[in-house]
Every structure is written in structure tokens, then in C-alpha cells.
Amino acid sequence: MKVLNNLLYTGDHEWIRVEDNKAYIGISDCAQRMLSDIVFVELPEVDDEIAKGETFATIESVKAASDSYMPVSGTIVEINEELEDNPAALNEDPYGSWIIAVEMSDKSELEELIKPEVYEKICEELDKEA
Numbered sequence: 001m002k003v004l005n006n007l008l009y010t011g012d013h014e015w016i017r018v019e020d021n022k023a024y025i026g027i028s029d030c031a032q033r034m035l036s037d038i039v040f041v042e043l044p045e046v047d048d049e050i051a052k053g054e055t056f057a058t059i060e061s062v063k064a065a066s067d068s069y070m071p072v073s074g075t076i077v078e079i080n081e082e083l084e085d086n087p088a089a090l091n092e093d094p095y096g097s098w099i100i101a102v103e104m105s106d107k108s109e110l111e112e113l114i115k116p117e118v119y120e121k122i123c124e125e126l127d128k129e130a
Helices: 029-035 107-112 116-129
Strands: 014-019 022-027 038-042 055-061 065-069 074-079 100-104
Touching: 014 107, 022 029, 029 116, 100 107
Parallel strands: none
Antiparallel strands: 014 022, 022 100, 038 055, 055 065, 074 100
16 A cells, blocks of 8 residues: 655545645545445536535445545646546556646645545554454
């Protein structure tokens, strides 16, 4: 299981990479391992405004469907269209295969996210339980 040190995480296993006021959001390696074979990703629309904690995508695997939740509030400025044709990219490279990019409404919301070293411990505990 991989946790990248340049990202922040949520308890629901989303990651966020910030570049100025733009944030790229995806699912963590821990999430894709729990879901396993991802077969479909329902993406939002560009210009959708989504508040922190609201659903921004639904990810379907052979095991289950799972919602992904916004780690910060913002307006969607880009979606990763590759995922429409190749949702398995999330299994192959969960950190390279971002789902959406947003213009953040409130950067202070980043302070509530989980630091990599803490998130790594959360995932290790989940691995022990599996």
C-alpha cells in the first residue's frame, strides 16, 4: 500500500493535491485496494459547485459501488475524461489518475484534512482487519 507525502487525505480515502488555488482530487491506493476491480466511474460536470462532504463521483467495482466525497468546497474546472473509457486506471495508478480538479472556495478547509503519516497508520490498521 502506498501513501504519498505530498498529498492530504480524508477519512473516506480521497486524496487532494493542491497547486495554488486549484486542487486535484482522486482516491487513495487504500481505497482502490478495498474496491478492487474498478469498472465504472460516474463523473460530475465541469462548472458544478460542490460543497465539502458532498458526493462528487460514484465509483463502481465488481464488489460494490462507492461514493467519493469532496475534501474541500469548490467549483469543478476539469474532469479526468480518460476514466470514462478506462476506469481501471484508478486501480493501476490511483495517484496519477486524478478524478476531478476544482477551484477551491475556502483553502482553510485544507487544515481539516489528514496528514500522510497519520493516513498511513489508518490504512495499516485497515489492512490488519482485512
